[in-house]
Amino acid sequence: MTTVGFIGLGIMGGPMAVNLAKAGYDVLGYDVTAARTEMLARAGGRAAAGVAEAVQKADVVVTMVRDSADVEAVALGEDGILANARAGQLYIDMSSISPTTSRAVAEAARPLGVRVLDAPVSGGEPGAIEGSLSIMVGGGAEDFEAALPVLEVLGATVVHVGPHGAGQTVKAANQLIVAGTIELVAEAIVFLEAYGVDTGAAVRVLAGGLAGNRILDRKAAGMLARRFEPGFRIDLHHKDMGIVTSAAREAGVVIPLGSAVAQLIAALKAQGDGGLDHSALLKLVEQLSGRASR
Structure with missing residues (x-):
């Protein structure tokens, strides 16, 4: 069973993580608001104590956070995603942020061997609940293919639109x-x-x-x-x-x-x-x- 570390369980991320759990993924979720993490656990996922645990125990890491500053903090921070990731691991950022930030995260991940995709979504809360989001993905073509099984649970339209930053x-x-x-x-x-x-x-x-x-x-x-x-x-x-x-x-x-x-x-x-x-x-x-x- 593929384990997905899902960081950010708000209006969008919460139902997205639940859909992955319903689809049979082992979802290990974390949010700074503990009640959201507990909600995921009640819906079939598991609660992580923090970002490090969500990353270290996952095959695929997904983030759905508010803005560029949050992505920078959770991805590039001292005990963040890249600090705990391993070579070959797939990191999909589904937040809506600056293309410049997406490219910077991908560049920081490259020497570590971590595969990064920027995959923002459209469709709002109804689309997140229904699993009918439109997902626009930037990054390597092979990494996109590897991420498709996860992304197709979350969206009805999933398209690779170009290199890093193109999704944003x-x-x-x-x-x-x-x-x-x-x-x-x-x-x-x-x-x-x-x-x-x-x-x-x-x-x-x-x-x-x-x-x-x-x-x-x-x-x-x-x-x-x-x-x-x-x-x-x-x-x-x-x-x-x-x-x-x-x-x-x-x-x-x-x-x-x-x-x-x-x-x-x-x-x-x-x-x-x-x-x-x-x-x-x-x-x-x-x-x-x-x-x-x-």
Whole structure:
């Protein structure tokens, strides 16, 4: 039985680790919040006392943590993943971080013989629970093939997109599209409501035409009802838009619409809404339109 050391058991990582346990993997999990580790143990996994144990007893190590700084700490720290890894071990980082950080971790792992993949995901909490995530993977082709059995438990779409850092670059593009689409759906809903249109009916017909998209399918009902429980928090999308705008600037690419949406997300975070789902962009459209939130 393959043992997977899974580090980071939050909104995304928790259900992902549970799915691996249900699929027959021996999952040894660790999270800084002990209750999350205990939840995995109750769901069929095992609890690790720390990062070192999760790495030393695993064949494959997976991380799903918040940001670049967390990956650097857990991967490159004094008693972190690389300090406890062995030659030939496979390390898959599924966090959404800077491509530069992913390349730096891979470079640090190379002389140790540790195989590294960056494999960020899209699909949110529902996709993590359902095992239907879209997974974009950067790294060596042979390492990707070795990781496929694990990744295919977690995602319905698993694609090798290039060398180290490529997975994170594609994820940045994904977050750019998602943020822009949510903003446009929010604007459309406020526009429709201003004219007294049956918005439920409008969403159905829009979803069936060229305007159809996954945001309408998955988020519109909650937006119409003003339910903004995360999902995917504004705080996290704010972090991701920082990655997008920074990477675009480094590449000399202009993203005017993306930059505008990044500022709108930053405004929501600044006014204390960082814990809401990113579909709460609707709240800001209402405020800017002088319309009271329902």
